[in-house]
Every structure is written in C-alpha cells, then in structure tokens.
Amino acid sequence: MEKADIGIIGMEVMGKNLSLNFESKGYTVAVYNRTASKTKDFAEGPAKGKKIIPTYDLKEFVSVLKRPRKIMMMVKVGKPVDDFIEKLTPLLDKGDLIIDGGNSYFKDTMRRNEELSKKGILFIGTGVSGGEEGALKGPSLMPGGQIEAYNLVEKMFKDIAAKAYDGVPCVTYIGPSGAGHFVKMTHNGIEYGDMELIGEVCWFFRNAFNMSCEEIGDIMEEWNGKTDVLRSYLIEITADIMREKDKENEDEYLVNVAGDVTRMKGTGTWTVQTALELLVPVPTIASAVFSREMSQDKELRLKMSKILPLEIKEEIEGKREEIIDIAHDALYISKIASYAQGFALLKAGSDYYNYNLNLCEIAKVWRAGCIIRAQFLDEIAQAYKENPELPNLLSYKKFSEFLKANLWKLARFIEIAHKVGVPALAMANSYDYILQLTSPVMFSAQVNALQRDYFGAHRYFKIYGSGNPELKKTEDGKIREYHTEWLVSGRPEKEVTS
Helix, strand or coil: CCCECEECCCCCHHHHHHHHHHHHHCCCEEEEEECCCHHHHHCCCCCCCEEEECCHHHHHHHHCCCCCEEEEEECCCCCHHHHHHHHHHHCCCCEEEEEEEECHHHHHHHHCCCCCHHCCCCCEEEEEEEEHHHHHCCEEEEEEEEEEEEECHHHHHHHHHHHHHCCCCCCCEEEECCCCHHHHHHHHHHHHHHHHHHHHHHHHHHHCCCCHHHHHHHHHHHHHHCCCCCCCCCHHHHHHHHHHHEEEEEEEEEHHHHCCCCCCCCHHHHHHHHHCCCCCCCCCHHHHHHHHHHHHCCHHHHHHHHCCCCCCCCCCCCCCHHHHHHHHHHHHHHHHHHHHHHHHHHHHHHHHHCCCCCCHHHHCCCCCCCCEEEEHHHHHHHHHHHHHCCCCCHHHHHHHHHHHHHHHHHHHHHHHHHHHHCCHHHHHHHHHHHHHHHHCCCCCHHHHHHHHHHHHCEECCCCCEECCEEEEECCCCCEEEECCCCCCCCEEEECCCC
16 A cells, blocks of 8 residues: 555645645645544545545554654644644654644644654644645745754645745745744734735725725725735735625625624734733734724624714815825835834744744745735845844835835825724824834833832933933943932932942
C-alpha cells in the first residue's frame, strides 16, 4: 500500500481543501476525522479517484504515513487541539512532526511546543490565511517552531502556498516557538482594522450622498484598479458584495437586509490584549474590535435608538467628486496607520519573545493568498528591506510624505462623517494615532502624570523645557524622577531617582 506524504486531521472545509491542494501538487494525503461519516463523504465525493487515503481511527491514520510522519491538524482551537495531541503522542516516534494549522492562541502554541519537544516530537504552529478558497488554491502560510521541523515541510508548503505576482511563494520560516501563530494573530488584528475602515467609508457614502449599493460598488471597483494604492482583496470583495441582490427579494440588495451583527472568533481580541501587555498602542485595531462588540449589542441599540433618537444630518460643503477623492486618500492614510500599529506589535512581540521576526519577509508573505493581501504591501516590504530597524512604518519616506500632504483629508472625512451621523471610530483613531505619534510633547500626558503624583505620590519625570522636549537623565543615562509634596505648605519638589 502506498504511504502518504502528509496526514490531515479535520474534515471541515479548511481541512478538505488543504488536502485537495496538497494532492493537486503531487502529494499523497491521508485524512482522518473524529466523525467517520465526514471522512467517508469526502473520500466518496471530492477526493474520489485522487491520491487521498481515508482512515477511520488514529492508529490506522498514523500507520499509513511515511517517516518521519508529518501530521497537520485543522481542528477547532483550544481543547480539541490538546486532545488530539494527547491521543497522537503515544503513536508517534521521536522526530515526527505535528502541525497545528488552526488559529490557536500563540501562548498555547508556545506551551505545546515546549511540552512536545521534551518528548522528542517536533511541532509547528502555522498560521493559514486565505479562507476556504486560499486553502484550496493557495494560502498564505506563517509557520513557527523548530527550524528543523520547518525544513521537513518547506518544499511541501512552498508548493501549496499562494504565489505573489513575482512568483515568490507566500510562505517563510517565521521563527521559533509560537512565532507563526503570533504573526497570524496580528495579521487578523490588521484584518479587523481594514474591514472596519472600509465599512465606515461605505456608511459615509450612504449617509453623505444617499448612494445606492450599486454606486458604492462602482467606487470600490474603481479603487481596486491596477495602479490604485488601495488595490486589495478586501476592496475587491466589497465591490462584489455591494452589488449582490437578496435571493428572497431580487429588488433588494443583500447588504441592506444583512444583519448588522459582526461576529468574531477571538483573534482580534487577542491582538488587543497582547498589545496591552506589550504596551503597544493599536487604537485602530482596538476600535474595530469594539465596533464588532457594539454590533452584537443589537437589542440594546434598538432600545437606545428609541430612547435617544438622534437626527444628525447637516448640509455638506464641497462637490461630490471632490469628497469622494478625499475619502479615498483618508482611507489610504488610515490603512497605513492601522498597518503601522500591527507592525509595531510584531516588532515588540519579536523583541519580548525572542522571535527574531523578519518584518520584510512577513510583508512579502502577505502579498497573496491571505485576506489582507494588498498592493501596498510591496511598499511595506521595501520599507523594512531598506531599514529593518524602522522606528515606525509611518516614518518610511513614501508614506510620511503622503501623510504630510494629505492628512487634512482624513480630518475632513471625520468632520463630514460626524455631520452626517456616521460613527467613524477606526478612521478617527487612525488620525489620533498619527497626531499622538508625532507629538514631541503630549500635554495631556503631562497633566495626567501630575494628577497621579497629586493623588497617589506616583512620581513624575521632567523635560528640560519648552525648547527641549527630551526627558531629563542622570549622567549614567537613568531617567530622573520627581515628587511634589502637594499637601505641604509651599509644595516642595524633591528628586526621588532611585
């Protein structure tokens, strides 16, 4: 009997499509699902006549794999992953490889990697982006774990991965331990921001100009033109979505009757939680998560719309086409800011967890196959190629020059959005992120620092003065700390540098 090159556990759509993808590239694939009927249906359906070996218990599944065995799990995150690892481990030999291709929390991946390495079993946490179409035709892959583990599947992964326009496979070794799932988590956080920004622009067009869905779709199609800076998968599918008619009523557009509830599986929340832990501001991404949370408070919103009905609709100054152009550049600036936040988180995580992430290569991996694939990822890759230690993506000359000339458009967009009753959380947070990031002195922070010292004796730093915003330091480079005795007569100040 022919042995399989790789085994796939999990016969939901992602597992089935990945199996077909591997097989189409010349590999023999063993498949297994806990519910045997799903394996049987796949074997007798899409996999019929192909080099796909159905198995119905884990011992049989492991027995048909070539050594060292390579097993890819496409199962629900959390306990199911741990359960399968527990069942597989006694059946495997040292040097065999388990791959988790789900959206697992990167800290779980770090734990699993450590536990399995003690038993001599290799483990890769692999981010897989592109949805069911990507799984079948070529996803973006973000594998992290031992380098020797990646070496076992490097050729296979390059064969099945999406190919960018220059033919480069959208996969690279991301880094050790949980690096792959950390990068995939951040990818999804950026995805949340991207989607929210586009959604706000669509709402803007609806309220500002009473545009039809068809008109909004036409604008999105234009913005997805070959040379447009906004060209991306999400802009492309938005154009398609806006034109889709409701199957129950062909006179109505689907988007007009779709429930205004955006669900989520957790990766966006993890992104924000991790950013908080690493002290990285990601306001655009956070606002996208909060917007999804507000969307899920449907009953509350229905009640509040009756208790506090707001009729916000002011007249707009400016020609329609000019404002559409303003919205275009405002969206581009907001996207740059959102990606800048995501890449800042990647950099901080890389430093903290010793992942040694290559931000240029990560940008290249996202150029095709994944949900956030976009034309301007080439610019991001170039930015980090030229300077791997770029302080922030917004400092890249091409982006910074565009911002200097056009930031007023984002401010104008936000102003108009509010005048026509459109909440623009993500757009506004992108704008404020840029303002804070480029402020040599944040006066609000000066006020807050003294507030903390006043009520809690929490101390504060000092700058040299209005002409020099640098923090005061000792001769050996330590930041000097101070405390004012606010309740003592004369309010004496003393240095408390330790």
